[in-house]
Amino acid sequence: MGSSSRKRPVQRMNSARRQLEIVNAAFDCIAVSGHLSLSTTELAYKVGISQPAIFRHFRSKQQLHRAILEEANLRVIDELKLLISRSEMWSDPANLIQDVVAQMGGSFERSPGVWLTLICQRSIAAEAEMPADEHDGRSHKCAISQLTYTLERLFTAAKDKGQVDDHLDPHDVSNIILSILFGMGQIWLNSERNFDLQHRLDIALKGVLAGYHFLPDQPSGAIPISAIA
Template sequence: MGKSTTRLHTAERQEQILDEAIRIIHEQGYSALAIRELARRVGISEPAIYRHFANKEDIIARILDRVLGMSETIKSNLVEVPSAKEKIREFVRYHFDFLERNPEITSVVFSENIFQINSILKEKLRAILSSRHGLLRSFIDEARLEGGVVDADSEDLAVLIVGNIRLIVLEWRLADFSFDLKDRGDRALRTLERLIFT
């Protein structure tokens, strides 16, 4: 294959590098993410990787930026949903649906050793969690105004919902993704509805 057919625009190449980095982490763990192996898989030289990213941590930071962008996607998708209760339901469904279609991303978000060694990455993960919680809290507050949720602190209810999502996804990972995440998520959602909706 000639150069003209493999040359990609900068943004496309960066996305390709990020996708391959996620695959490596998913298959072999964060410690296996080496620039040499990444370059080999993408089919470019090591210096070409460094033209796009400063180092491994920069690659992880960009992956986290991608995850952080999900909050805006969720928000824009749900802005037209009239019922706050339905926004909460769709918030939960979106996470299970997205992760079932992209199981590799769980290897990054759930890899604690990545965040223990780098404070910048730890802050990015905190920003993701804060953004997600803030969005969910706004839906809960809206549902409260509609008289649709129990009389409990919005932050506590958000933690209950997000914690439930994280635990189910962790169980799914530990089971080698062997069960249907969306089905399990739907069951959990029905339980959450009984706990938090009036």
């Protein structure tokens, strides 16, 4: 009896390790397919187990999807927290915004499956007409909302310091930056990664941070617009 009880923690640890292997394999599949519709047969082959074995670790495909979403969110949140945890960096919020976007762009390059999972999560929430952070009832674990909130705070701080154009709205800008990150990342993947994602993101971000205004002799809805350096 004592011997059996001693083995249980090891079994649980092995199960947790196997669950993580399955989730990592799922990220690889998502990076290739671009969506969350996973083939459990392909997943099992990647991990080196039988298809029924997947459901010994996850009771259903829905539970597997939840595990994938949660792991994707936690990984990006951990990277974000590590970057912004150094308080001295907040003395230059405009530069920290660039650091955040560069870090997230690098994360997209290293783990595209993780980011595509977040993009899918955002799309699912949009289809359900609810914020991405409310879709699964775990708002504190939503990387999209955490990233949006961080960028908003940073942009507000940059405005207070006079580092960016005063007419730009922090909430709008944070959503624009996220859309650029998601959109540019998907273009990078669709083009078989044949351009420098970090460089493209840097150029786009500088344009956003520069701000814009309509030429004085044109109505508010007219084009072109001119950048404020």
